Amino acid sequence: MRKKIYLISVLVVACFAVNHATAQSVPTANANKTYKIFGVVWRGETEVEAGFQEYLNQRGVPYEMTIRNLNLSRANAPGIIEEIKQVKPDLIYTWGTGTTQSILGKLSESESDSLIRDIPGIFVLVAYPVSAEIVNSFEDPGRNVTGVAFLASIEAQIKSILAYRPFKKIAVIYDATSSNSKINVSQLEEIVPQMGLELSVFPIPKTADGKSDPESLPELVQKAKDSGADVLYMGPDSFITRHGDAYTAAAIKAELPTFASTQSPLRNTRAMFGLVSDYHTLGKLAAVQAERILVGGExxxxxxxxxxxxxxxxxxxxxxxxxxxxxxxxxxxxADFKQSNVN
Amino acid sequence: MNTESTKPVLDQSHINDFLTHQKGLLTRMVLLSVVVLLIGQFAVSWFALLGFEKELSPQLSQKAQAVGNAISSELAYAVGELKIPPDQLVGVDEYFENYLRSNKDIEYLAMIDASGKTLFIQGVEPEMMGTILTELNSNGLSNSNFETDVQGFLDGAFIIDETLSGTTKLHVGVTSEHIRNQFFEMIFEVLTVIAISWLVTFEFLVFYIRRRISRPIHHIRTVLAEGSRGKFANRLVERSKDEIGQLITSFNNLVQGLQIKYNDFVYEVAELKHAQIDDRISKKIVLVRDKFDERFILSGGRDVYSRHVAQIRVPLFLFIFSEELSRSFIPLFVSKYAPTEMMLSHEVLIGLPITLFMLAVMIVTPFGGGLVDRFGVRRIFLIGVAAAVLGFIGNFLTQTYYDLILFRILTGVGYSLIFVASEGWVVQNAESHNRTASTGVFVTAVFVGIVCGPPIGGMLANRIGFEATFLISACLAVISGLIVYQIFRSDEESQDTSRKRIVLRTRDMITLLKDPRFFSVLFFTAIPAKMTLAGFIAYLVPLYLTELGHNESSVGRLMMLYGLATLSCIFIFARYADQTRKYVQVIFFGGLLAGTGCIVSLFSHHIGISDTGAVVLAILTLGFGHAMIMTSQNAMILMVAGNHADTIGRATAVSAYRVIERTGMVIGPLIAVALVSQFGYHDAIAGFGVIILTLILMFMLVMTISKAEIEKDQPIYAPDS
Incomplete structure (x- = not known):
């Protein structure tokens, strides 16, 4: 019973949060001004941008939005930064840790021609904005950049895993080259034992050029299985997400269920379950922030x-x-369900 | 003026005759109204309840249907949409359990597959389900309408999955017990409201008839009886313009006319006498005049006011009612605001406001007597109402434990002022031949309030909350004040302005306490009675009954039994005691009954009495016992006071008694707290019993020793000074 009450309170779409935020801010629209928003995404447009624009449309905020794609590489950033400097938008929207860091830079980085520092920024899909040095803290960003957090707390995630089955041992296979993944694993190492579960961690071996080796995934999954794990955990790890098909296929072969903390592995690969934020709602929440900056003048x-x-x-x-x-x-x-004959 | 005419104009037989007559009129009118009222109320309630039963049953099955639909559609989603084989569903038992827990009127949930196999079941044994299913299948009445009564259950079947091989169904079972419980709860509430409206009607009718009809008629009869003996001197004062008022005006005109004629006559006679030269004729004229004066008294009359002890009844009742509204929930109300981090235990914190309220009453009351003598009943009553209303409003707005206490104390001050004002009225107007019955009038008003307050207050609190109920108390108190403001004109107050102010001197107190009757009535019967009232009824009962799972309505209803028990027999004992003067015996049996009733709780479990039953028994025996004790106690104290009337003054003696008696109310909650924290709620009841029994035995002991003294104190009442 307690479990159920807990879940109901934590889960299900986040429309409440958005409505709540909406009710707070009553902006006074400057009718003549059309705001220029410049969006930069990591691997193409997602539901987040759709939610973001839908909210602004609903609120009647006059805006023009340009969206550029980094296409999974920070190397594409300088060109886009050049374009931003010409366009001089009122707001910059960035998707993901890599995008945000390469366009808006880290907190500590001084004024630089290769970064945009003087235009307000909003980030989405940044797992650990503080650890990634994008903002000072959740409460006090410390610069002209704010955003929306999208991960459920580790506690809520572990409770969700336990609500499905009384699993005993969680295994996490992660990209040791990614800071996000390392933060995630250190959090798990702290919290999972406190919740009465065992945890085993498997960093992905590197290839000769120092990158994580996707080929090793099936082997690692089997290793996890052999270690006695009964559930796999997928954190906000873009490497694992990218190789999600191979990873989850190996998991199913090893008869291991996979829990995901982000939406993408559930939508695009064969992860079994997860506690995730709805991208559309996330976009709306980011738009609430955008509206407060653009229209509300905050x-x-x-x-x-x-x-x-x-x-x-x-x-x-x-x-x-x-x-x-x-x-x-x-x-x-x-719960929400994904099945082959529906969707 | 001739003095021979001072022979009694009204003898006892006249009064008795009048009283029976008055009783006849009152009784008939009240009975008639009440019977008509009752028939109407019962008829309306009956139809309402029939309707309720008709309404509730389908409503219940509607609710069961809603639950059945919700569960079966979720299961259908799992089986049909998610393609989970029915027998492989996970966590169904827990899922069913959750539903049963939040839907108390649903008895069982079972999932039966196409082959009739029970896959999951909660609420009944699988064997029982087997029997139910067999019976359902045999009469082919398996549907979702909850119409089929099988093995005491109303079963509804809902389709989860339909395949070629058959259907998987969810069976939902409800019992009619739930409907019955709700039905009884409703009947109880309706009966309570009927009983209370009956009492209130009775109060108001008696009040109105006494004030507007019987009392003026009594006065007309009295002066007419005087008239039949030739005395046409007294004028009746009556403000009302109704039929009785007109009659009285005509009567006054008659008296006035006669007096004018008499004065003319006297003047003419005097003139006639002066005109005579013959001394014999003059003497004869004087003789005739004197003879006339012997037969008729037409001058030197006074104004007779139509007032009566019972006038205080309605305003007093209304006020007591307003205060008693919160009786059933005061401890819970306090508990809501009691601070958690304190040196004192939670029990003490809950008991404290009750004790402080009583302390305020105890401290203010002695001054009240003097204030009433000085400023009059009306003014003191109104000041009391103002204080109490402020207190009620304060409690309505309560923010913290401390302002709660402050405003309770203010209400206590108001309460005691109203109490002494009313008591003063009774003392001023009581007739010596039926003093106990007069006191009864006062006590009745209080007890009707005690009966009506808690159940109505409980029902209100249950619906609108504790705080809002205080607002209603304030309104009722205001109405009570308005009545007093309207009907108690200061010119009607006792003309006895020479009354001594009550001053309680230590010397007098010692004299009184030396009187064994005074002492033992006070310490062995009066204080314990007040102590149980404040400690048991006001503190322990609401807390314990709440712990036993009763809601405010139910607590109020059970608390009402105390007042009801007292009220039902208080008159019988008052009359009995007045007629037989067996005060001591009546008090003793009252104490014995109350004490024993409480002690029963000690072994209630062994004789098959439930916890609630033990509380109810204690409440009832205390109610009956207190009725016996209170009436006789009052009479005895008035008697003792009468004996000291010359040295101390009757009012002073009574006041001394009341002051000391009220210490019982102050220590009551403290004793209850001590008993409860030592023995728990249940055995604390027996604790009260032990205290009552011990003290009543001591009372009897002292009385037996000083028996001779009682018997020589005849007559019981010293004549009014």
Whole structure:
């Protein structure tokens, strides 16, 4: 029962948070001005941008939005920065840690021609904005950049794993070259044992050029299985996400369910379940921040990084069927499902 | 003026005759109204309840249907959409359990597959489910309408999955017990409201008839009886313009006319006498005049006011009612605001406001007597109402434990002023031949309030909350004040302005306490009675009953039993005691009954009495016991006071008694707190019993020793000074 109450309070779409935020800010629109928003994404447009624009349209905010794609490489940043300097937008929108760092830079970086420092920025899909040195803290960004956090707390994630089945041992396979992943793993190492679970961690071996080796994934999954783990954990790890198909296929082969903390592995690969934020809602929440900056005239440095208060429990029922791990009835009434014949 | 005419104009038989007559009129009118009221109320309630039963049953099945639909659609989603084989569903038992826990009226949930196999079940044993299913299948009445009564359950079946091989179904079972419980709760509430409206109607009718009809008629009869003996001197004062008022005006005109004629006659006779030269004729004229004066008294009359002890009844009742509204929940209300981090225990913190309220009453009351003598009943009553209303409003707006206490104390001050004002009225107007019955009038008003307050207050609190109920108390108190403002004109107050102010001197106190009757009535019966009232009824009962799972309505209803028990027999004992003068015996049996009733709780479990039953028994025996004790106690104290009337003054003696008696109310909650923290709620009841029994035995002992003294104190009442 407690479990269920907890889940209901944590899960399901985050519209509440958005509505709440909306109610607070009553901007006074400057009818004649059309705001220029410049968006930079990491690997193409997502639901987040759709939610972002939908909210601004609903609110009748006059804006023009340009979106450029880094296409998975920071090397494409300088060209885009050049364009931004010409366009002189009113707001910059960045998707992901890499994008944000390469366009807006880190806190500590001084004025630089290769970065945009003088235009307000909003980031989305940055797992650890403080550790990534994008902002000073959630409450006090410390610069003209703010954004939205998108991860559920580690506690909520572990509780969700336990709500599905009383799993005993969690294994996490991660990209040791990524700072996000390392932060994530250190958090897990602290919290998972406190919640009465075992944790085993498997950093992905590197190839000769120092990059993580995707070829090693099936082997690592089997190693995790052999270590006695009964569930795999996928953090905000872009390497694993990129190789999600191979990873989850190996997991299913090893009869291991995969829990995901971000939406992408659930949407695009065969992760079994996850506690994730809805991209569309995230975009709306970012738009609330944007509206406050553009129309309300507030400064990004005064706007704390916004958090969703509710998340979506997502289950891939096909994977669950394949693994013979059907979700418990209490979850069926609150979870969202992905299945082959629907969607 | 001739003095021969001072022979009694009204003898006892006249009064008795009048009283029976008055009683006849009152009784008939009240009975008639009440019977009509009752028939109407019962008829309306009956139809309402029939409707309720008709409404509730389908409502319940609607609710069960809603639950059945919700669960079956979720299961259908799992089976049909998510393609989970029914027998492989996970966590269904827990899922069912959660539903049963939040839907108390649903007895069981079961999932039966196409082959009739029970896959998951919660709420009944699988064997029982088997029997139910067999019976359902045999009569083919398996549907979702909850119409089929099987093995005491109303079963509803909902389709989860339909395949070629058959259907998987969810069975939902409800019992009719839930409907019945709700139905009884409703009946209780309706009956309570009927009983209370009956009492209130009775109060108001008696008040109105006494004031507007019986009392003026009594006065007309009295002066007419005087008239039949030739005395046409007294004028009746009546403000009302109704039929009775007109009658009185005509009567006054008659008296006035006669007096004018008499004065003319006297003048003419005097003139006639002066005109005579013959001394014999003059003497004869004087003789005739004197003879006339012997037969008729037409001058030197006074104004007779129509006032009566019972006038105080309605305003007093209304006020007591307003205060008693919070009786059933005061401890819970206090508990809500009691600070958690304190040196004192939670029990003490809850008991403290009750004790301080009583302390305020105790401290203010002695001054009250003097204030009433000085400023009059009306003014003191109104000041009391103002204080109490402020207190109620303060409690309505309560923010912290401390302002809660402050405003309770203010209400206590108001309460005691109103109490002494009313008591003063009774003392001023009581007739010596039925003093106990007069006191009864006063006590009745208080107890009707005690009966009506807690259940109505409980129902209100249950619906609008503790705080808002205080606002209603304030409104009622205001109405009570308005009535007093309207009907108690200062010119009608006792003309006895020479009354001594009550001053309680230590010397007098010692004299009184030396009187064994005074002492033992006070310490062995009066203080313990007040102590149980404040400690048991006001503190322990609401807390314990709440712990036993009763809501405010139910607590109020059970607390009402105390007042009801007292009220039902208080008149019988008052009359009995007045007629037989067996005060001591009545008090003794009252104490014995109350004490024993409480002690029963000690072994209630062994004789099959439930916890609630033990509380109810204690409440009832205390109610009956207190009725016996209170009436006789008052009479005894008035008697003792009468004996000291010359040295100390009756009012002073009574006042001394009241002051000391109220210490019982102050220590009551403290004793209850001590008993509860030592023995727990249940055995604390027995603790009260032990205290009562011990003291009543001591009372009897002292009385037996000083028995001779009682018997020589005849007559019981010293004549009014």
């Amino acid at each position: 400064k990004p440095e005064d706007l704390p990084v916004a958090r969703l208060s509710r998340f979506k429990f997502w289950i891939n029922i096909d994977v669950a069927r394949e693994l013979g791990l059907y979700p418990p009835m209490d979850l069926i009434s609150i």
